[in-house]
Amino acid sequence: MRVVGIEGLCGGVGATSVAAGLAVALNEMAVRTIALDLNAQNHLGLLFGMPLEQLEGLVNQPGPLVNSVLETHEGYPFMPMGVARSVQERARFEASFAQRMEPILATKERILVVDAPAAPGPLREWLDIHADLMIHVIQPEPRAVPALLAFERDRMPQQEASGRRARILINGVAPHLQLANDMLVFLQSEIHRDRLVPVVIHRDQHVAEAFAKQQPLVSYQYEAQAARDYDALALWLIGYLAQHDHTDATQPHGAS
Amino acid sequence: MNMLHFQWRQARQTMTRVQATLHLMGLYSEVLLFRSDFTRDRAHAQAISASGSEPQETSKSLRYWFPQVDFSRLKPLDPLRIFIQLMWLVFVKSPDEEPATNRRIFKETSNVFRRAHRSGTSLVNHKVAPFLTQKATSVIHAFGEVSHYNWLNTPLIRVGLTMLAAFLVALTITLPMDAASQAVMLLFFWGVALWVRDVQKRGAMLLMVVLSVLVSTRYLYWRVTQTINWDIPLDTLLSLILLSAEIYAWSILILGYIQTIWPLERKVARLPDNPREWPTVDIYIPSYNEPLNVVKPAVLAALAMDWPQDKLRVYLLDDGRRPEFALFAQENGVNYMVRPDNSHAKAGNLNHALKKTSGDYIAIFDCDHIPARSFLQLTMGWFMEEPKLALVQTPHHFFSPDPFEKNLSMFRNKPNEGELFYGLIQDGNDMWNASFFCGSCAVLKRGPLEEVGGIAVETVTEDAHTALKMHRLGYTSAYLNIPQAAGLATESLSAHIGQRMRWARGMAQIFRLDNPLRGKGLNLGQRICYANAMLYFLNGLPRLIFMLAPLAFLLLHAYIVFAPAIMIAMYALPHIIHAYLTNSRTQGRFRHSFWAEMYETVLSWYILKPTTVALFFPKHGKFNVTAKGGITERTYFDWDVSRPYVILVLLSLLGFGFGVWRLLTGPSDEYLTVVLNLVWVTYNLIILGGAVAVAEEAKQVRSSHRIRVERRISIMTSSEHVFQADLIDYSDTGAGLRVPESCPLETGDVVRILLADGLEQHAFKAQIVNRRDQSIGVLFQFEGIENEQAFLRSTFSRADAWVGWRSMEEQERPMKSFREVIAIGLRGYKRMAKQFAPYMLPLFTLLERLGNFLRSLMPQLPEYKEENDG
Numbered sequence A: 001m002r003v004v005g006i007e008g009l010c011g012g013v014g015a016t017s018v019a020a021g022l023a024v025a026l027n028e029m030a031v032r033t034i035a036l037d038l039n040a041q042n043h044l045g046l047l048f049g050m051p052l053e054q055l056e057g058l059v060n061q062p063g064p065l066v067n068s069v070l071e072t073h074e075g076y077p078f079m080p081m082g083v084a085r086s087v088q089e090r091a092r093f094e095a096s097f098a099q100r101m102e103p104i105l106a107t108k109e110r111i112l113v114v115d116a117p118a119a120p121g122p123l124r125e126w127l128d129i130h131a132d133l134m135i136h137v138i139q140p141e142p143r144a145v146p147a148l149l150a151f152e153r154d155r156m157p158q159q160e161a162s163g164r165r166a167r168i169l170i171n172g173v174a175p176h177l178q179l180a181n182d183m184l185v186f187l188q189s190e191i192h193r194d195r196l197v198p199v200v201i202h203r204d205q206h207v208a209e210a211f212a213k214q215q216p217l218v219s220y221q222y223e224a225q226a227a228r229d230y231d232a233l234a235l236w237l238i239g240y241l242a243q244h245d246h247t248d249a250t251q252p253h254g255a256s
Numbered sequence B: 001m002n003m004l005h006f007q008w009r010q011a012r013q014t015m016t017r018v019q020a021t022l023h024l025m026g027l028y029s030e031v032l033l034f035r036s037d038f039t040r041d042r043a044h045a046q047a048i049s050a051s052g053s054e055p056q057e058t059s060k061s062l063r064y065w066f067p068q069v070d071f072s073r074l075k076p077l078d079p080l081r082i083f084i085q086l087m088w089l090v091f092v093k094s095p096d097e098e099p100a101t102n103r104r105i106f107k108e109t110s111n112v113f114r115r116a117h118r119s120g121t122s123l124v125n126h127k128v129a130p131f132l133t134q135k136a137t138s139v140i141h142a143f144g145e146v147s148h149y150n151w152l153n154t155p156l157i158r159v160g161l162t163m164l165a166a167f168l169v170a171l172t173i174t175l176p177m178d179a180a181s182q183a184v185m186l187l188f189f190w191g192v193a194l195w196v197r198d199v200q201k202r203g204a205m206l207l208m209v210v211l212s213v214l215v216s217t218r219y220l221y222w223r224v225t226q227t228i229n230w231d232i233p234l235d236t237l238l239s240l241i242l243l244s245a246e247i248y249a250w251s252i253l254i255l256g257y258i259q260t261i262w263p264l265e266r267k268v269a270r271l272p273d274n275p276r277e278w279p280t281v282d283i284y285i286p287s288y289n290e291p292l293n294v295v296k297p298a299v300l301a302a303l304a305m306d307w308p309q310d311k312l313r314v315y316l317l318d319d320g321r322r323p324e325f326a327l328f329a330q331e332n333g334v335n336y337m338v339r340p341d342n343s344h345a346k347a348g349n350l351n352h353a354l355k356k357t358s359g360d361y362i363a364i365f366d367c368d369h370i371p372a373r374s375f376l377q378l379t380m381g382w383f384m385e386e387p388k389l390a391l392v393q394t395p396h397h398f399f400s401p402d403p404f405e406k407n408l409s410m411f412r413n414k415p416n417e418g419e420l421f422y423g424l425i426q427d428g429n430d431m432w433n434a435s436f437f438c439g440s441c442a443v444l445k446r447g448p449l450e451e452v453g454g455i456a457v458e459t460v461t462e463d464a465h466t467a468l469k470m471h472r473l474g475y476t477s478a479y480l481n482i483p484q485a486a487g488l489a490t491e492s493l494s495a496h497i498g499q500r501m502r503w504a505r506g507m508a509q510i511f512r513l514d515n516p517l518r519g520k521g522l523n524l525g526q527r528i529c530y531a532n533a534m535l536y537f538l539n540g541l542p543r544l545i546f547m548l549a550p551l552a553f554l555l556l557h558a559y560i561v562f563a564p565a566i567m568i569a570m571y572a573l574p575h576i577i578h579a580y581l582t583n584s585r586t587q588g589r590f591r592h593s594f595w596a597e598m599y600e601t602v603l604s605w606y607i608l609k610p611t612t613v614a615l616f617f618p619k620h621g622k623f624n625v626t627a628k629g630g631i632t633e634r635t636y637f638d639w640d641v642s643r644p645y646v647i648l649v650l651l652s653l654l655g656f657g658f659g660v661w662r663l664l665t666g667p668s669d670e671y672l673t674v675v676l677n678l679v680w681v682t683y684n685l686i687i688l689g690g691a692v693a694v695a696e697e698a699k700q701v702r703s704s705h706r707i708r709v710e711r712r713i714s715i716m717t718s719s720e721h722v723f724q725a726d727l728i729d730y731s732d733t734g735a736g737l738r739v740p741e742s743c744p745l746e747t748g749d750v751v752r753i754l755l756a757d758g759l760e761q762h763a764f765k766a767q768i769v770n771r772r773d774q775s776i777g778v779l780f781q782f783e784g785i786e787n788e789q790a791f792l793r794s795t796f797s798r799a800d801a802w803v804g805w806r807s808m809e810e811q812e813r814p815m816k817s818f819r820e821v822i823a824i825g826l827r828g829y830k831r832m833a834k835q836f837a838p839y840m841l842p843l844f845t846l847l848e849r850l851g852n853f854l855r856s857l858m859p860q861l862p863e864y865k866e867e868n869d870g
Helices: A015-028 A089-107 A123-131 A144-153 A155-162 A178-190 A205-212 A225-243 B002-014 B017-033 B034-050 B054-065 B078-092 B106-121 B123-142 B147-152 B157-176 B179-196 B202-228 B233-260 B293-302 B323-331 B345-356 B375-379 B381-385 B403-407 B418-431 B448-450 B462-471 B493-513 B522-535 B540-556 B563-588 B595-616 B639-665 B667-695 B783-794 B814-836 B838-857
Strands: A001-006 A033-037 A078-079 A111-115 A131-137 A166-173 A197-201 B283-289 B313-318 B336-337 B362-363 B389-392 B442-445 B476-479 B486-488 B705-718 B722-730 B736-740 B750-757 B760-772 B775-780
Touching: A001 A015, A001 A225, A001 B448, A001 B760, A015 A033, A015 A078, A015 A166, A015 A205, A015 A225, A015 B493, A078 B313, A089 A123, A123 A155, A123 B838, A131 A225, A131 B722, A144 A155, A144 A178, A144 B147, A155 A166, A166 A178, A166 B017, A178 B760, A197 A225, A205 A225, A205 B123, A225 B722, B002 B017, B002 B106, B002 B362, B017 B078, B054 B486, B054 B783, B078 B838, B147 B595, B157 B462, B179 B202, B179 B563, B179 B783, B202 B563, B233 B418, B233 B522, B283 B293, B283 B345, B283 B750, B293 B313, B293 B323, B313 B323, B313 B345, B323 B336, B336 B345, B345 B448, B362 B375, B362 B448, B375 B442, B381 B389, B389 B448, B389 B462, B418 B476, B418 B486, B418 B522, B442 B448, B462 B522, B493 B522, B493 B639, B540 B595, B540 B639, B563 B814, B595 B639, B595 B667, B595 B814, B639 B667, B639 B814, B667 B814, B736 B760, B750 B775, B750 B783, B814 B838
Parallel strands: A001 A111, A001 A131, A033 A078, A033 A111, A131 A166, A166 A197, B283 B313, B283 B362, B313 B336, B389 B476
Antiparallel strands: B362 B442, B389 B442, B705 B722, B705 B750, B722 B736, B736 B775, B750 B760, B760 B775
16 A cells, blocks of 8 residues: 555645545546544634534544545445544544554555544654655645745755655646746745645635545546645556555556 | 259349349359458448348449449449459459558568568577568668668768769769660669658668759760750750759759758757746737738737737737727737838838847737747747747648639648648758748747848748848757648738739849858758759749740750750650659658649749849839738639730640651651650649649638637537537638437527537537537627637637648659649630630540540459449
8 A cells, every 4th residue: 555645734624625626536537545534623624525514534433444434326445433422532542543443544556545534643753654655735835935834944844854745736837827826936036945745736616526526536536636736646647656666566557 | 053043043143144243243253262361341331231132242342342333333334444453353463452551561571580580480480580580570660760870970981972972973974875884873872762752761761862862963964965956046045044944943853852851850849847937928910901800810919829918019000000909909909000101111111010029039920920829838848948049930820722722622631832841842841941831820039030130031932031131140040840830821812922923023132132152151961952952943944944944945946955855855854854763752641743843833923933033133123912811702814814824835745746847757766756746735734734724713601710620619508508510610700500300490590609629618609600410600799808708719729720621641653643743734725715615615525534534444443332223
């Protein structure tokens, strides 16, 4: 199992949407991918059509974690976080998580797209250890500057020390807005090109509408530009994973 | 027998008795003849028709082998077609041969070796055969590869080989022979040329050139020494005129071979890593009477070039002194320059700017040429590499069709008139350090340019003359064959002819005033290249002579080639065939055979006068500006332009009539001569027909040309829904897009078109002007000049905007080109008939039908066709 973490550099930049879109696009390309929600907000499932009232998830699962893999109509697998009923339940879950993930990690030829936890803790530590790639999402808006500075101060040195790989993805590109476009140019000039994902995701009203409809974006509007951007991101990711670390080469199924 | 009966009944359910018989015969012969492939093809046929009853499937696989026959609707002559196709398939075409393989001979030979290797088990088959196979294939593959023979390159061997070769050449050229031995020798030469034609190695090309030079020179030697009739004064005069035209054609052929024998194909040179070391560049955009909407994109694109902003200055040189130009320049930070008088036209305009500016380098663009943003970064590198370099030229690329392309509707699928020059000749010139300045899309170094006194003003082709002067001072030039700017082609045939008349006159002027064959400073290669460029434009008179020559015999009964017809055929035909074969091999990708004849024939009459005048009075005449960017509201025929050709056509037709009369009534020993002349005059008639057909001006209603592309973009609705779309075409004012069916856009909606330009993203406001199914047309509403500039950068001036403009894969075949030219010629005659003799039109319809009918009888390559009938 190759693990890809998606994490917002600050809140509300659309990391959860990117995680869902990426997982769907990979599955559409016949790369078996599970979307895993480690974010306490428990939003990822909603993007896969999970009903609002369902609060069950990983965190309440006493048995093997595989049991909490759900599937959409279209067959996209996802693992919602669930809402902890008590602090103890959450603590128990966090303590046993690493060990209980092992059987899932041992599966071959799968990708695990993880919606990363917003706060530091055991889950994030687990992700930092196991992620083949961390994708940090940022939006071309003024908030990006302090977020980027904080990232350079804190996370980046840690990642570099531990040899983890990380890339920055720009989400919500809006060429028609002067400020957004200027910020895009600024970010592209400030972030070293080796650290930047060479794909951008457009700001697209379809994304919000798909969320409102509780459908994956491709099911809601196949021709949406954001859906095509997720495809491009998935394609880039497959190439990236194939290029880095050959221990578990990810091949699209049915390619041979 | 039972099965046959069953099949018969099955066939009879859907077909008549005759059809069913034919159907079953075809079916069984197919099984018998192509047994091995049968099951596979059936599988294929089944795959392409998932649903379908049994008889349809068989008729589909029959259709593969007989693409010209429609088995569900048989015509009376179809049995004949089936028979011809069957004979061809069985005896000519081997079933497992891949269509259109270029290196068939190699493949087959190596297959033979491989098969031998596979079949046996002995030591020979295991060890010796593979070794021999490898050896043999490597020898075959290396055929024509010249780079391995460096060890031969010592002075002694060179001199020795040259002397030996000279002796052999002299022998081959001068040895007198009778018709039979001449035929044997030339058949052998021809065979060799055909054999190596498809070998993609330079050695093979050199061999073809050598053969062509030998055959043509032998022909000319024979013509000069044995075929002049000195007894009858009129014949002598006419034959000397024809001979001089032939000598001219021969020299152009030889010079052309030398010029293009080894195109340099120069690559881009790297600039210093630090942009602070890059030199300063002035960009000159001269204009005289072009409208602002033509000039504006060029100026904006020049401003947006990728070059340090403090080292780039753009100058708009306006000889028209128009206030709106001054205002436009002032608003956009462009230096606007006018001068007190308009002396020496464009050259004077540039020289005036040269005195007032100070950049290290000068890039010159005609005011309709939109430079790519990468122009300077790609061209300037060579100046850093070569200190003596004074000029880097890039091709002139046109995104609108020239009159030939427009009127014959061949835009972007056939090489155009300029492609030979910019694709091959300039690259060939570059090998000899003789690529010259073409007036636009080039960078010049200030020092050398000032040393030769600025742009030359003595002639009307100031560009070539300036380069010649710089070459004389020992400076070098470079040609970079990457289109890095694009502009508008001439809009009408008469404008096109006007432009070529200026070039022809200018070249003739230089030939008189500053002859490249004389004077100091040039090497032999440069002299040859310049001389060829200038002599080429003197082709008007020789071409007219060739057009009229057969009439000398047919009308006047003058023997202008004083030799038996059989000898003429033996000498002249190989000369022509070799020249066509070799030219098709060397320049086929850039100009198709026979099309060149048509292009040049159209111009020949018109360049005759200016070149002749310029040869005798080189200082006479003034500069004319080529009109561009206009529209042609309706299709019309330019009879003024085609008048000389119509007259030539009438003369040739008269000659043809006389020829037929001579054939019927003349002495029998003249038959072959008459036939030869009839063939010649027919060929002339075909080419002349083409020349007339070009004069039909097709309509051009859009004032800005749409550039066809295929590019993924995004479109944003006013509700900020973004859809993926395809850009189909664009111009500076509008675009055509393909959007998803579900995209809720209607005429009148305002949208934003999102285009990426490298990493940058741009949005352009546009209004939808029409929608039909998936395609929409939009008109842009640019928000300010920066927005417009961003649009240019992400379309017209993208670095790769003009790369892969036309597919260069196609291997040119002279016979195919000849068929195309015949079709165009017929079109010309049809047009003439429509004008002068409408009652003859049915004849042409009949001819067309006859042609289609004959073509349908020809065997065809088997192919799968889409089901197009019920």
